[in-house]
Amino acid sequence: xxxxxxxxxxxxxxxxxxxxxxxxxxxxxxxxxxxxxxxxxxxxxxxxxxxxxxxxxxxxxxxxxxxxxxxxxxxxxxxxxxxxxxxxxxxxxxxxxxxxxxxxxxxxxxxxxxxxxxxxxxxxxxxxxxxxxxxxxxxxxxxxxxxxxxxxxxxxxxxxxxxxxxxxxxxxxxxxxxxxxxxxxxxxxxxxxxxxxxxxxxxxxxxxxxxxxxxxxxxxxxxxxxxxxxxxxxxxxxxxxxxxxxxxxxxxxxxxxxxxxxxxxxxxxxxxxxxxxxxxxxxxxxxxxxxxxxxxxxxxxxxxxxxxxxxxxxxxxxxxxxxxxxxxxxxxxxxxxxxxxxxxxxxx
Amino acid sequence: xxxxxxxxxxxxxxxxxxxxxxxxxxxxxxxxxxxxxxxxxxxxxxxxxxxxxxxxxxxxxxxxxxxxxxxxxxxxxxxxxxxxxxxxxxxxxxxxxxxxxxxxxxxxxxxxxxxxxxxxxxxxxxxxxxxxxxxxxxxxxxxxxxxxxxxxxxxxxxxxxxxxxxxxxx
Numbered sequence: 001x002x003x004x005x006x007x008x009x010x011x012x013x014x015x016x017x018x019x020x021x022x023x024x025x026x027x028x029x030x031x032x033x034x035x036x037x038x039x040x041x042x043x044x045x046x047x048x049x050x051x052x053x054x055x056x057x058x059x060x061x062x063x064x065x066x067x068x069x070x071x072x073x074x075x076x077x078x079x080x081x082x083x084x085x086x087x088x089x090x091x092x093x094x095x096x097x098x099x100x101x102x103x104x105x106x107x108x109x110x111x112x113x114x115x116x117x118x119x120x121x122x123x124x125x126x127x128x129x130x131x132x133x134x135x136x137x138x139x140x141x142x143x144x145x146x147x148x149x150x151x152x153x154x155x156x157x158x159x160x161x162x163x164x165x166x167x168x169x170x171x172x173x174x175x176x177x178x179x180x181x182x183x184x185x186x187x188x189x190x191x192x193x194x195x196x197x198x199x200x201x202x203x204x205x206x207x208x209x210x211x212x213x214x215x216x217x218x219x220x221x222x223x224x225x226x227x228x229x230x231x232x233x234x235x236x237x238x239x240x241x242x243x244x245x246x247x248x249x250x251x252x253x254x255x256x257x258x259x260x261x262x263x264x265x266x267x268x269x270x271x272x273x274x275x276x277x278x279x280x281x282x283x284x285x286x287x288x289x290x291x292x293x294x295x296x297x298x299x300x301x302x303x304x305x306x307x308x309x310x311x312x313x314x315x316x317x318x319x320x321x322x323x324x325x326x327x328x329x330x331x332x333x334x335x336x337x338x339x340x341x342x343x344x345x346x347x348x
Numbered sequence: 349x350x351x352x353x354x355x356x357x358x359x360x361x362x363x364x365x366x367x368x369x370x371x372x373x374x375x376x377x378x379x380x381x382x383x384x385x386x387x388x389x390x391x392x393x394x395x396x397x398x399x400x401x402x403x404x405x406x407x408x409x410x411x412x413x414x415x416x417x418x419x420x421x422x423x424x425x426x427x428x429x430x431x432x433x434x435x436x437x438x439x440x441x442x443x444x445x446x447x448x449x450x451x452x453x454x455x456x457x458x459x460x461x462x463x464x465x466x467x468x469x470x471x472x473x474x475x476x477x478x479x480x481x482x483x484x485x486x487x488x489x490x491x492x493x494x495x496x497x498x499x500x501x502x503x504x505x506x507x508x509x510x511x512x513x514x515x516x517x518x
Contacts (some may be wrong), residue, residue, distance in 0.1 A: 021500075027445070030448045030449060031449065031450075031451045032451070036357050039449065040447035040449060040450070040451050041446065041450065042491050043490070043493050043494075043497075046494065046497070047497055050497065050498070050501065051501075052498070052501045052502055052505050053505065054505050054506060054508075054509040057506070057509055057510075057513075064502075064505070066498075069494070069498070070442075072417065072442045072444065072445035073442045073445065073491075073494060073498075075437075075438075075441065075442075076438045076442040078435075078440070078442065078497075079436075079437065079438045080438055083438075084438070182357070198351040293427040320502075320506045323502060324354045324499060324502065324503060327498055327502065328494050328495075328499065330438075330439070330495050331492055331493070331495040331496065331499075333435070333438075333439050334439075334443075334488045334489075334491050334492045334495070335492065337414070337415060337432065337484075337488055338485065338489070338492075340414045340415040340487055341415065341481060341484060341488070344415060344417060344481075345481055
């Protein structure tokens with residue numbers, strides 16, 4: 001049984017999950033709000049309290065804990081990951097021939113959503129109004145494919161896979177056409193779609209596609225196709241406090257109220273006693289609050305400044321690079337306004 | 349409160365117009381007078397001292413404003429609304445948090461004027477007549493420091509994690 005927190009500390013540091021609502025939602029740690037607390041900004045104190053732990057990292061996903069930071073800033077990182085880290089995506093589609101049953105505009109939209117494996121940091125934004133594009137701001141892709149009958153198909157075949165050639169158009173058919181010196185500069189980059197098995201269209205003999213695409217640099221704010229993440233989210237660390245010793249049948253029922261692995265039963269003097277083992281696994285379903293005899297025995301909360309981030313990349317850039325880039329974007333925003341502020345005050 | 353009326357279809361805006369645009373009772377510390385609309389190349393050459401911006405191709409482009417300061421008439425420089433263009437909650441809320449941490453600041457808040465406008469009004473009121481630009485500058489600097497520290501910690505942790513994984517593989 002944990003010692004209950006001081007009332008003020010609880011309001012400051014915890015979000016309380018109650019039966020009829022969530023309490024203490026907002027950050028209140030501002031100077032003048034609490035007597036006896038120094039809430040002025042102190043970089044040294046921030047550095048002392050800030051912690052970051054990597055929990056899981058692989059090719060496309062990253063989970064990490066960011067502790068000791070306010071939701072305003074953590075949320076800025078999340079929002080930037082979704083909408084302001086640039087990538088390259090198909091923006092202009094030149095359709096020279098499309099005799100398939102899928103309409104030009106639908107096909108163009110599908111092509112736009114295919115993630116293209118190019119490092120956007122090596123490219124510039126295309127100037128507005130520029131229709132041509134150059135080697136520094138454009139990647140050119142070509143999709144040229146025609147469906148025909150398979151001359152080697154057996155007479156009684158009915159499977160389209162056997163009857164036709166090229167009847168399924170996949171993202172791997174989008175071939176990179178280097179512009180200018182790109183063939184030399186990006187010789188090892190292996191430019192093309194991230195996934196080669198995205199079905200774009202289906203054809204029948206005689207139908208063909210002849211398409212050239214221009215990929216440009218952009219951000220998710222402009223169009224979701226530029227978003228570098230499949231998802232980027234955070235949740236607050238759940239905290240479950242047992243206010244009394246809970247044993248026997250009640251303990252068993254308490255265990256079943258939470259996600260597996262959160263509560264375990266311990267043998268104490270022949271009695272089964274409930275114990276919080278890993279509150280991190282909880283989904284915060286608040287199921288326990290539906291049991292009248294249990295709801296007053298537990299306190300459900302979340303740690304206000306403990307963010308469990310989860311970042312899933314689309315495969316264009318590794319997730320750790322995306323997070324670094326997101327932080328750099330916020331720094332750049334600050335610098336932009338600082339220099340603008342300097343020129344404003346100089347003018348006076 | 350006087351409302352801000354949209355710019356009339358004028359090709360070049362003079363400083364007097366700026367006062368007209370914002371109405372009586374408002375003054376504008378900085379206004380980007382380069383919001384030239386519908387001006388063709390021929391006209392530009394005749395207006396050598398105009399504020400229009402000409403791109404390298406000789407076509408007029410709109411110089412987009414980044415930061416504006418709006419003050420009520422008679423207010424001291426401690427009460428300022430900053431208009432941050434092309435920004436939203438991402439910078440607005442994190443900057444508000446940093447500015448509110450400052451004891452010199454009596455009030456700080458922001459609003460998004462309209463969902464179809466990509467700008468925010470960022471209001472700062474200070475104590476004791478301190479210019480509102482100071483807490484804004486400090487807020488931006490503090491936020492930069494936070495970002496630098498978070499980035500530094502993140503990259504160090506990633507490096508450690510990779511190293512540990514490499515060791516576990518061996």
